[in-house]
Amino acid sequence: MLRPIDPATPSTETIRLQPTRGFSRVLAPRELWRYRDLAGQIALRDITVRYRQTALGGAWAVLQPIGFMVVFSLIFGNVAGIASNGLPYPLFSLAALVPWTFFANALLLGSDSLVANSALVSKIYFPRIFMPAGVIVAGFVDLAISLVILLVIVLAWGYVPSLAILAVPLLVVIAAASALGLTAALSAINVRYRDVRYVIPFAIQMALFVTPVVYPSSEIAEPWQTLSAVNPMVGVVEGFRWATLGTGNAPWDLIGISAASAALILVAGLAYFDRVERAFADYV
Amino acid sequence: MDPSTAIETHELGKRYTLGVSGRGYGTLREAITARFRNPLRRSDDGGEPNQLWALRDLSLTIETGEVVGLVGHNGAGKSTLLKILSRITEPSSGYAEVTGRVGSLLEVGTGFHPELTGRENIFLNGAILGMRRAEIRSRFDEIVAFAEIDRFLDTPVKRYSSGMSVRLAFAVAAHLEPEILLVDEVLAVGDAAFQRKSLAKMSEVAQAGRTVLFVSHNLAIIQALCKRGVLLERGRVQADGPVGEILDHYLAGLERASAADLVEREDRDGRGWRHTVLKKVEMVDASSGQRNAVVGGRPARLVVEVTELLPGLECRVVIANSFGQPVAVLDSEVSAPADSRDPELGPRLECEIPVVPLLPGRYRLDVGLKANSVIQDGLQAAAFFDVEPGVLEGRPMAGEDAEGSFAFPHSWRLPP
Numbered sequence: 001m002l003r004p005i006d007p008a009t010p011s012t013e014t015i016r017l018q019p020t021r022g023f024s025r026v027l028a029p030r031e032l033w034r035y036r037d038l039a040g041q042i043a044l045r046d047i048t049v050r051y052r053q054t055a056l057g058g059a060w061a062v063l064q065p066i067g068f069m070v071v072f073s074l075i076f077g078n079v080a081g082i083a084s085n086g087l088p089y090p091l092f093s094l095a096a097l098v099p100w101t102f103f104a105n106a107l108l109l110g111s112d113s114l115v116a117n118s119a120l121v122s123k124i125y126f127p128r129i130f131m132p133a134g135v136i137v138a139g140f141v142d143l144a145i146s147l148v149i150l151l152v153i154v155l156a157w158g159y160v161p162s163l164a165i166l167a168v169p170l171l172v173v174i175a176a177a178s179a180l181g182l183t184a185a186l187s188a189i190n191v192r193y194r195d196v197r198y199v200i201p202f203a204i205q206m207a208l209f210v211t212p213v214v215y216p217s218s219e220i221a222e223p224w225q226t227l228s229a230v231n232p233m234v235g236v237v238e239g240f241r242w243a244t245l246g247t248g249n250a251p252w253d254l255i256g257i258s259a260a261s262a263a264l265i266l267v268a269g270l271a272y273f274d275r276v277e278r279a280f281a282d283y284v
Numbered sequence: 285m286d287p288s289t290a291i292e293t294h295e296l297g298k299r300y301t302l303g304v305s306g307r308g309y310g311t312l313r314e315a316i317t318a319r320f321r322n323p324l325r326r327s328d329d330g331g332e333p334n335q336l337w338a339l340r341d342l343s344l345t346i347e348t349g350e351v352v353g354l355v356g357h358n359g360a361g362k363s364t365l366l367k368i369l370s371r372i373t374e375p376s377s378g379y380a381e382v383t384g385r386v387g388s389l390l391e392v393g394t395g396f397h398p399e400l401t402g403r404e405n406i407f408l409n410g411a412i413l414g415m416r417r418a419e420i421r422s423r424f425d426e427i428v429a430f431a432e433i434d435r436f437l438d439t440p441v442k443r444y445s446s447g448m449s450v451r452l453a454f455a456v457a458a459h460l461e462p463e464i465l466l467v468d469e470v471l472a473v474g475d476a477a478f479q480r481k482s483l484a485k486m487s488e489v490a491q492a493g494r495t496v497l498f499v500s501h502n503l504a505i506i507q508a509l510c511k512r513g514v515l516l517e518r519g520r521v522q523a524d525g526p527v528g529e530i531l532d533h534y535l536a537g538l539e540r541a542s543a544a545d546l547v548e549r550e551d552r553d554g555r556g557w558r559h560t561v562l563k564k565v566e567m568v569d570a571s572s573g574q575r576n577a578v579v580g581g582r583p584a585r586l587v588v589e590v591t592e593l594l595p596g597l598e599c600r601v602v603i604a605n606s607f608g609q610p611v612a613v614l615d616s617e618v619s620a621p622a623d624s625r626d627p628e629l630g631p632r633l634e635c636e637i638p639v640v641p642l643l644p645g646r647y648r649l650d651v652g653l654k655a656n657s658v659i660q661d662g663l664q665a666a667a668f669f670d671v672e673p674g675v676l677e678g679r680p681m682a683g684e685d686a687e688g689s690f691a692f693p694h695s696w697r698l699p700p
Contacts, residue, residue, distance in 0.1 A: 013383070014381050014382065014383040015371075015381070015382050015383075016379055016380070016381050017368060017369070017371060017374070017375060017379060017380040017381070017382065018374075018375060018378070018379035018380070019374055019375055019376060019377065020374060037411050037415075037416055037417045038411040038412060038414075040411075040417070041407055041408045041411035041412070041417075042408075042411075044404075044407075044408075045397055045400060045404070045408050048399075048400060048404060049397060049399045049400065052399045052400075052440075053399060119394055119395070120394065120395055120412065121372075122372065123372065123388070123394050123395075124370070124372065124388070124394070124395065124412055124413075125370055125371035125372050126412070278373075278374040279373075279374075281367065281372045281373040282300065282373055
């Protein structure tokens, strides 16, 4: 069953294990590349497991934003009469809810990913960043499904997206980058302080109202409107409305600020993750 | 580094900081208040009192193809060393150089996901163990055949019997071809069939010229598999040499430790609340009252003394031969009608053994203690005792050189 080692093939390289300093772990492309197959398997597992043994399966990816859309339309659209840039409120809110749901789920599942996989973390070596990153990759599948549904509804409502729709991948990258930066940091903190588990659901609900999901950011007075885009989801959400509904002006100022902010969050999150990663197995 | 060297460690050290809550969990509030009290102090300051060096200045060289057994008390640093070599945790000082692909034989099912099917788990588990996807695909049929699960390939693993999961897990691990194999006490878990297969796998790996580093309390297995032994004590190499000599050295140390006060011993099992701890364990000859020497075929009494009398005390004693191979278990939690609770007994548990069925030799006692189903304490090699040759129902029991560990009553019907 086991082949003897072929003496002709030179032994593989030598790895030196020593206390590391600086940000050498996450930012080690060779190491990440070496473990690429594992990264793929973890993402595949997260995708497969997400809705297995649920009666509705992948429909959940759609039901969550649709459900919120219905409730928000009734409460904020009809009862409260919140402005929606002249758009039908359901479309207005759904275009924001699609990226928001992706972001919120990534945070919720990603921040628990290291603790949930503690059996692996404490027994096997692999670049730990794969755990939160795998959750986000799995979230792309949900996002793609709900994006298709969004476009179907938009078309059914008689709106035709313009070429602006080509900006969607860029907006998704901004959302994913900030989600990865945040989940990297949060999952790492969660290893030591399980408080994170209780903070996240609460914080996500708060953030929903800080982000212009149920209201347009045009309702906010300047300079706060522009400044609010340091929350990367502001640019993503407003960008999504413009890109998928094919109306209004391109909010490039918001998108630009949000992109810069997302880049900063990503770098800071990964840097923090890198710094504490080496001690995960000792705490988890 | 010399190309024939597989593993070389140089003054390797691993320091653990013990937090307020014992295992260093701590809460966010603790961390924040500590930071406010001592704003200038770095959190990983060197001079903290509750620090533990699990490994200290450990230098060790292992050549390619060597099969090395690591022995030592609990807490000697064996598992920590394997964790560093498999890159699960980082050393705090020194370094280790490892040449070749490292694989670990893991507990059954680590990395299995119950919702995934057998097929999906083969790929996931293979990747976790460090196999390339192409490699798994090329061995896929072999793995399935070895595990004998082909009919259930597309059934979620949660519906597998435990035997099937074990076979599948092992099949994947068996097709990993590491240059260096690390084995940490896996043979202690899993059923007998798994242990046999693991053992066969290990000797196969050894014969294929691969390097194996092996940790076990079962010294018989270490002796059978390894040529070289390394004895660790308090995170350092205490002795290193031919496996026979190292094991003798280790056993002598164990016996010295069991002669000392048990309360003072630090090599206790990690789990346990320690509201009550083992104070003394003795096997007493019931007729002569002689301690730690009993006669085969005669009655004996096992006495376990503890520091505190807690309600619902139970104990589990594993009788192992001198190689650490378990031969019998006396477990008070598995009750019988003759068991009783005696309010007059005090902080001790006694076990009456009407007939000692053990063959002559030296045996050791590994003791675990519970109170109200909560683990309190555990100590390996808490005591040693000798069994002297005796007579069982009129028949002399076999001598020291006999095979096996037991004698039992029997009679023959023979042709004239």
